Every structure is written in structure tokens, then in C-alpha cells.
Amino acid sequence: MIEYLIGAGTIGAAALASKFLQFEQAQPTLKIHHRPFPLEWREILKEKWPIYRRLPENLRDQLEQLTLVFLERIEIRGVEGLEITDEIRVLTASQACLLLVNQNTFFPAKLKSVVIRPSAYTATQHDSVGGVQSEREILVLGQSWENGLVVLSWDNTRTGAANAKDGRNLVLHEFAHQLDQADGQADGAPILGSPEQYERWQSVCSRVFADLQAKVNEGDKTLIDEYGATNPAEFFSVVTETFFEKPYYLKKKRPELYELFADYYQVDPLTWT
DSSP states (O other), X not given: OOGGGGTTSOOOHHHHHHHHHHHHHHSOBOOOOOOOOOHHHHHHHHHHOHHHHHSOHHHHHHHHHHHHHHHHHSEEEEOTTOOOOHHHHHHHHHHHHGXXXXXXXXXXXXXXXXXXESSOEEEEEXXXXXXXXXXXXXXXXXXXXXXXEEEEEHHHHHHHHHOTTSSOOHHHHXXXXXXXXXXXXXXXXXXXXXXXXXXXXXXXXXXXXXXXXXXXXXXXXXXXXXXXXXXXXXXXXXXHHHHHHOHHHHHHHOHHHHHHHHHHHTOOGGGOO
16 A cells, blocks of 8 residues: 555555554654753854744744753764764754654654764675675765664764755754654654555655656756665655755645645745745
């Protein structure tokens, strides 16, 4: 019924029921109690992140409160000699929390830690072609693990915030993976509220995902970054970046996909002037 969710296979009623049962545990309801947001943090966001400056007042207030919750609940630690400053903490947390405004929920409870590296790093990727196993070193900007760990490079966290119109934002990308992985599956479908929503998600995303793959294979230019053609999980995260940073073009080129993501994230970035 929902081929897109796991690529070439299908997902049945039992899997859907499992998603519904895990909803409250994976993304518990969050009650926010308003607290003062440090003025110096507000100045950091105004200076370093154009999207923050464009947010309507009510969403900006929500974002600030979510940022405070994030910094209370989730450890942010530096490695390779990187000292975690207020700029690193607030810019990382606030970009992540943009995904949560208007939703009255928080990230999965299993998300406990964010590791910040100074810059991109190498990792070993294992491949299998025709039964032959191989491995190679690849350059990595960030990673999201199903056990609740996110790894980010500070260089790309900072530049991703500064350029809010290129459709590339490392923090939005990796934390979208956390939403996708909330039910334990990186399948390109976050937890939704009803079978009808899953059917709509499958219908729209399957069509656009297949079209993106075809265009990438043909070497055509695409609005959605070609990395989104890798698999459904990457498609969800890449479209999330496009939705928040290139809303005008996404709605113009793929209105059905824009509306799908606007309904899921409960925001309309085109109104943020």
C-alpha cells in the first residue's frame, strides 16, 4: 500500500498500527511555560540566521521557548578541541527547533546528545555490489543515528544558517532525520496521525521521488538537491531543507509537495516576510 515508505517494498496494516502506537512515546506532547530568553542569544540569532529575522512574532516566541527546552534536555558537546560557545549552542538548537514550532511536540525522547566537530570529517562507508563487499572513505558534514545521536560540523552549521536561500541547511537536514527515525525506521515518513495521511504521503512523495530519480539519472537540473534521490529517508530530509529555504520555488514547481510539508510542519514559510 505504501511503497515509498520502505523503497521497493510495502508496508502493511501491522506496521501502520505500530507507528500509531509509538506516536506518544516517540514524540510526547510538550507544554511550554514561558521564560525569559537571553537578549544576547536573541542578538546572535538576528545576526547569524536570516530566517529568525523573518519569523512572525508568535513563531519567534515559540522558537525561543523550544530552544530553551532543547538546551535543557539535550547535551551539546564539542570534539577535536572545539569549545562550545553560546553562539554554537543557540544557533544549533534554534535551527533544529524550527522543525517543531506549532506542533506541541518535541524530538524523540531517545535524542540525548549532539556532537559538534569543527569541520567536515571522514567516515568509512561500506558498499556491496554483486555480493562483493568494499569500503571507502567519504567526506561527511553530519550524521543522524537512530539511537538518538546527531553529529554536526560547525563550519556547515554556521554557513547553513547564514545562507538561508540555497536550500541547504545541515541542522534542518539531520534533525529531520530524527523525526523520520522517531518510530525506529528511517523510511522517509515521519509519524503521522491517520491511515489517510500515510496514503496521501505515499501518493505525493512516491511520484515526486520517482521523478527526481529520473531527472538525476538523466543529468537534468533539479530544484530539490540530487542527494534527495538517494533513498526515501534522504528525500524527506532534503525536501525539508528546500521547504524552509526555497518555499517560493517549491510551491511553484511542486505545489502538492509544498502543501504536504506545510501540513506536516504546520507552517507556511511563504508568509514569513
